[in-house]
Amino acid sequence: MTARLLQGSDAVARSAIEAGCRFFAGYPMLPFTDLLESMARLMPAVDGVCMNAESEIEAVNMALGAGAAGARAATGSCGQGIALMQEAIAEAALNEVPFVVFNMARGQQDYFQATRGGGWGDYRTLCLAPKDVSEAVEHTQLLFHLADRYRAPVMMYGDYLISHTYMSVEVERRDYGPRPAKDWALDGRRGGTGRSRQIWTWAMGKANDPGPGPDRHWQRIAEKFDDMGRVESRWEAERCDDAETVVVSFGTAAAFVEQVVAELREDGLRVGAFRPVSLWPFPEAALAEACASASQVLVFEVNAGQMIDDVRLSIGRRIPVRPLGRVSIDFSGMRQGEILTVPWIRDRVRAAVKEVAVK
Amino acid sequence: MTDGGRKKVASALAPLQLSGEHHLCPGCGHPVAWRLLLEVIAELQLAGRAIGVVGHGCYTNIVQLADIDFLQCLHGRAPAVATGVKRVQPEAAVFTLQGDGDVASEGLAEVLHAAARGERITTIMLNNGVFGDTGGQMTAASVIGQRTKTSLDGRDAETHGYPVPVADLVASLAGSAYVARGSVNHAGSIAQTKRYMKRAFELAVGGVGFTFVEVLTMCPTGWFLPTADGPGYLDGTFEQTYPLGVLKDCR
Numbered sequence: 054m055t056a057r058l059l060q061g062s063d064a065v066a067r068s069a070i071e072a073g074c075r076f077f078a079g080y081p082m083l084p085f086t087d088l089l090e091s092m093a094r095l096m097p098a099v100d101g102v103c104m105n106a107e108s109e110i111e112a113v114n115m116a117l118g119a120g121a122a123g124a125r126a127a128t129g130s131c132g133q134g135i136a137l138m139q140e141a142i143a144e145a146a147l148n149e150v151p152f153v154v155f156n157m158a159r160g161q162q163d164y165f166q167a168t169r170g171g172g173w174g175d176y177r178t179l180c181l182a183p184k185d186v187s188e189a190v191e192h193t194q195l196l197f198h199l200a201d202r203y204r205a206p207v208m209m210y211g212d213y214l215i216s217h218t219y220m221s222v223e224v225e226r227r228d229y230g231p232r233p234a235k236d237w238a239l240d241g242r243r244g245g246t247g248r249s250r251q252i253w254t255w256a257m258g259k260a261n262d263p264g265p266g267p268d269r270h271w272q273r274i275a276e277k278f279d280d281m282g283r284v285e286s287r288w289e290a291e292r293c294d295d296a297e298t299v300v301v302s303f304g305t306a307a308a309f310v311e312q313v314v315a316e317l318r319e320d321g322l323r324v325g326a327f328r329p330v331s332l333w334p335f336p337e338a339a340l341a342e343a344c345a346s347a348s349q350v351l352v353f354e355v356n357a358g359q360m361i362d363d364v365r366l367s368i369g370r371r372i373p374v375r376p377l378g379r380v381s382i383d384f385s386g387m388r389q390g391e392i393l394t395v396p397w398i399r400d401r402v403r404a405a406v407k408e409v410a411v412k
Numbered sequence: 413m414t415d416g417g418r419k420k421v422a423s424a425l426a427p428l429q430l431s432g433e434h435h436l437c438p439g440c441g442h443p444v445a446w447r448l449l450l451e452v453i454a455e456l457q458l459a460g461r462a463i464g465v466v467g468h469g470c471y472t473n474i475v476q477l478a479d480i481d482f483l484q485c486l487h488g489r490a491p492a493v494a495t496g497v498k499r500v501q502p503e504a505a506v507f508t509l510q511g512d513g514d515v516a517s518e519g520l521a522e523v524l525h526a527a528a529r530g531e532r533i534t535t536i537m538l539n540n541g542v543f544g545d546t547g548g549q550m551t552a553a554s555v556i557g558q559r560t561k562t563s564l565d566g567r568d569a570e571t572h573g574y575p576v577p578v579a580d581l582v583a584s585l586a587g588s589a590y591v592a593r594g595s596v597n598h599a600g601s602i603a604q605t606k607r608y609m610k611r612a613f614e615l616a617v618g619g620v621g622f623t624f625v626e627v628l629t630m631c632p633t634g635w636f637l638p639t640a641d642g643p644g645y646l647d648g649t650f651e652q653t654y655p656l657g658v659l660k661d662c663r
C-alpha cells in the first residue's frame with residue numbers, strides 16, 4: 054500500500070473501517086463533523102451503518118447497542134457533546150460493552166473531561182492522544198483492539214489539527230493477533246435454552262444462573278482497570294536523559310514542543326520533551342524516570358492547567374512543576390488562538406531555563 | 413397432580429419464564445404484561461431471535477426472570493440502544509420494555525426518533541402513570557387528578573401541566589407501522605392486549621416499521637390504594653385519558 058494525501062478525519066474513518074468498524078453514530082459538531090461525514094460516505098461500501106443520530110445521547114447509546122450485539126462500533130463528538138455522552142460511557146464501562154469514542158476536541162481544555170470522566174461509578178476511560186494524523190490512523194486501530202480486549206469503551210483525544218489537517222498517510226490493516234471471541238455478545242440465539250445472555254451493570258444474572266451481583270461485579274471491573282493502568286500506559290521521551298528541564302505536553306501541542314526542544318538543543322540548552330501518549334493510564338513511572346536528572350518540569354498545555362495535576366502526581370514535590378500556557382483557546386476551526394506557536398512556546402521555555410540557571 | 417392429598421398445579425409458568433425471586437408488589441400489573449410478552453414471543457417462535465432492551469423501573473426484574481437475551485440500559489434510552497442492536501443484528505426480534513417514566517418522561521425524544529426513523533423494533537410501554545420503582549412520584553403520563561408523592565392534591569393542569577399521550581404522538585409519525593393501547597385489568601382486556609402485542613411483533617420483525625404497544629398496568633402501591641382496588645381505578649381514571657384500542661395499523 055502506498056501513502057495518500059488524506060484529510061485527518063477521512064484517514065481516521067478509513068482506518069476505523071480497516072479495523073472492522075461497521076457501526077458509527079454521531080451528531081454534527083465541529084471539529085468532529087468531518088469524521089461523521091466521512092463515515093457516512095464510506096460505510097455503505099462495506100455494508101456498514103452510519104447513523105446521523107438525533108443527539109449525542111442517542112449516538113452513544115446506539116453505539117452501545119451495536120457494541121453489545123457484537124459489532125465493532127464507534128461514536129464521537131467534542132466538548133458539550135462528549136459531556137452528554139458521559140452517562141453512557143460510564144454505563145458501558147460498567148456493563149463491559151466495547152466501543153470507541155472519537156473525541157475531536159475543540160482544543161485541550163477537555164483533558165479532565167476525557168481522563169476523569171463525568172459518568173457514574175468506579176470506572177476509567179482508556180484514552181490515547183495522537184500528535185498528528187499518521188499517529189491518529191495508528192491509534193484508531195489500536196483503540197478497537199484495546200476496546201475488545203478489555204471489553205470497555207475507549208477514547209481518542211484528537212482535535213482540529215487531527216481532524217482537518219491533510220497528511221500523507223498509509224492506512225492499512227494492523228495485526229493485533231486473533232480477535233477475542235465475543236461469547237458474551239447478544240444475538241438472541243440462546244433464548245429458551247436456559248443459556249440466554251444478559252448485559253447489565255448490576256450483573257444479577259438469571260434466576261437459573263445467578264450472576265455475581267453488583268458488588269463483586271464492580272470489584273472485578275475495578276481490578277480490570279488496575280491491570281490496564283499497569284500495562285497500557287504509553288509515552289514518548291525525547292532527549293530527557295541529560296535534560297535539566299523537561300517539557301511535558303500532549304496531543305498535537307506536543308508536536309510544537311518537539312520542535313522547540315530541537316531548536317533549544319541547537320542553542321546548547323539541556324531541555325527534553327515528554328509526551329504522555331495515553332492520557333489514561335497516565336505514564337507516571339516513565340515520566341518520573343524521564344525527569345530523573347531534571348531540576349524543573351514545565352507543563353505546556355493549551356488550557357488553564359489540567360494535565361499538570363497528573364504531572365505533579367507523577368513527580369511529587371522533588372522538583373518544581375510549573376505551568377506554561379494557562380489559557381484555553383478555541384480551535385474548533387474558526388481560529389487557532391495565540392499560544393500554539395513555536396516562538397511563543399520557545400520564548401517561555403527559554404525564560405524558564407534562564408530563571409533556574411540564575412538561582 | 414396430587415401430592416399427599418394436596419393439589420399442585422402442573423406448571424403456572426409462562427413459556428420462557430424462569431422461576432425465581434421477584435420484588436414486585438401484590439396486585440402489580442407488570443407481571444401480567446410480562447406473561448403476554450413471553451407468550452407472544454414463544455407463539456411466534458421468536459425465542460431464538462429475541463433481544464430485549466429494558467429501561468429502569470419495577471419491570472426491570474424481567475431481565476432475571478425470562479430466558480431470552482436482555483440488555484439492561486440507561487433510563488429512557490432503550491429505543492436508541494435497540495436501534496444499535498437491530499442495525500447490526502437485522503434478523504433479531506428486537507424489542508424494548510419500558511415504563512411510562514422511562515418513555516414519557518426521561519426518554520420521550522428517543523422513542524419518537526426511533527418511531528420517526530421507522531426502526532424495525534417494538535416498544536412495549538407499561539403505563540401505570542407513576543414512577544413505581546422510586547416510590548410513587550408523578551410522571552409525564554400521570555393523569556389529571558392523580559395523587560402522587562409529588563402531586564399531593566392530585567395532578568392539576570394549572571400547576572403540573574397535562575399528561576403526554578405517547579401512543580398518539582408515535583402514531584402521528586410516518587415511520588410507525590402499528591400503535592395500540594391495551595390494559596391488563598380484566599380477562600377481556602388481557603386477551604386483547606396479547607393480540608396487539610402479537611401484531612406489533614409480526615410487523616416489526618417483518619420489516620414493516622416501528623411498532624408500539626402501550627399497556628395500562630396496575631400499581632396499587634404507587635396509587636396508594638388497597639391491592640384489590642387497582643383494576644377498578646384503572647377503568648375509572650386511566651382509561652378516560654388513555655382510551656384503549658388500535659390507534660394505527662399500517663394495513
Ligand SMILES: Cc1ncc(C[n+]2csc(CCOP(=O)(O)OP(=O)(O)O)c2C)c(N)n1
Nearest residue numbers: 468469470487511512513514542543544545
Ligand atoms: C437517569 C436516571 N434517573 C432516575 C433514575 C431513578 N429511577 C429508577 S426507576 C425510575 C422510575 C421508573 O418509572 P417507570 O418507568 O414508570 O417504571 P415503573 O417503576 O413505574 O414500572 C426512576 C426515576 C434512574 N435510574 N436513572
Ligand code: SF4
Nearest residue numbers: 436437440470544631
Ligand atoms: S410499585 Fe407499582 S409498579 Fe412497582 S412493583 Fe409495586 S405495584 Fe408494581
Ligand SMILES: [Mg+2]
Nearest residue numbers: 511512542544
Ligand atoms: Mg410507571
